[in-house]
Amino acid sequence: MPPGDEVLVHARALTKRFGDFTAVDAVDFDVRTGEAFGFLGPNGAGKTSTMRMIACSSPISDGELSVIGMDPRSQAPRIKSRIGVVPQIDNLDAELTVRENLLMYARYFDIAGEIAGRRADELLDFVQLGERAGDQVEPLSGGMKRRLTIARSLINDPELVILDEPTTGLDPQARHLVWERLYRLKQRGATLIITTHYMDEAEQLCDRLVVMDKAKIVAEGSPRDLIQRYSTREVLEIRVSDAVRATLNGRLEDVAERVEELPDRLLLYVGDGEQALEAVHDRQVPLESALVRRATLEDVFLRLTGRTLIE
Template identity: 55%
Template sequence: MPAPVIAARGLVKSYRSKGRPDFVAVDGLSFEVAPGESFGLLGPNGAGKSTTMKMVGAVSARTGGELSILGLDPDRYGPEIRSRLGVVPQQDTLDGELNVRENLYIYGRYFGLPAKVCKQKAEELLAFAQLEDKASSKVDQLSGGMKRRLTIARGLINDPRILLLDEPTTGLDPQARHVLWDRLFRLKEQGTTLVLTTHYMDEAEQLCDRLAVVDKGRIMAEGTPASLIREHSSREVLEVRFGSAHNKDAAERMKGIGDRVDELPDRVLVYAQDGEAALEQVAARDLHPITSLVRRSSLEDVFLRLTGRSLIE
């Protein structure tokens, strides 16, 4: 097996606050990422995902544990590591004074690339990001999806070994998200190692070969999306709504149906191998939901099982 490009052992990041106990943002994470793999950190806002990405990106020193990036310690070899990484931050940091092509060219010069190479790479990346017709446009004239594609293209200017993507599609409409996914699929096919954070379960299922479910700075479970669903959820889920004032009572009366019953503020979930059969049992108990839906289990259900709350809370 090839050596991992990222290896973390008991990784810790804490912040000191005067007069208060230390705030532990990352609490003993251990994981490895293989070359060419697409690895995801899935969890809600505040789970410690972005903090982990900053340590992996060699821009934030760890408080404890071990971390190796491309075989190097980021606390000692930060510049060398950063020169081999591509970074797509959560917030776009494009230069509004420059046009699209210039954003790529100038960023390449930051890495010390020759002007001729920067020009060639800029044209290649404009095509990759499907932005050739916007090459002379100012950044402010781009849509949100175009800005994210440009940010990803910019992160590839130095031919990185690893591309770090922090919440790459937050705030985008569904069409823009799917266009961006297509660009990332192409990178995977080319063998680029992707490490991304997200709180979108469909994004994790689409893009990640393997992922870690993170909550409160800790890994709750790790594996492929399919294996996590098999291990921590049922084959199907029945969603029923009785109205916010009646869900609690209905959930009590539904106990024993399926493998598990969970009450959420807006609905009741029944985890079962056969969702339609579970719905028949609900009706047999003289319960009449306002709406009902049978669907396949998802990573959202895995997270709910592991933490007792929704990813989007």
């Protein structure tokens, strides 16, 4: 289903303060029905605080927020009955089995026995855990627990699913399985809100995203828009010895639109990476290594904040 025009989550000057500390500083955003909307930013940028306010588990300090047309301050139970939440740290019930986790969660939503049982079985199939239905939760792998948490968040057939760093801590194979399931979920018409500090996750899953840094939103758009707006098409990454680096003094400035100096390498933002590499060779700069790649959201973030996403 293509993203609709209906706004499902609407925030204006949304603010969260803990004492003197401002975790979320007057952010504006709109999430539309059917889209996968991302919050990209490093740890501590305010993503989780924003998620918690949307999920009605953290009171808003200031500003305006509506979720599915309702006010979290006065209609939290009704909002919560229509959303699904996948928290950053799994909070499955370790004293119940895999299937019981879903059945009990259904009870919390006041979903009755027979419907709950049918839904639990469907969801276990959906996240490929049908064979583990009777097992205890504790011995499951990180990826399986994550998938079970995702299944649990869907037990009330939510219109909106909020996922806080859905693949943090998972190995690459488990991540891909989670991504694939989330993609299927989106295909079925669910609206997703995803926070992540992985640019590849944001690029894979999000139709639109905001980049957060230090409690503020610093940019907004589709992954492709953002890359076009804030980066070049390609990036030439080179490594040089410290001695060489000391003699560069801007010798490469005219090769690239922009040069970013990181502690371990130089990033040259260029339209054509191979051509730029030739130009570097022409200037007889001795390289330890060189790599041409497509620009990513990581480059967007670096451009906007001067820092890398994962420090």
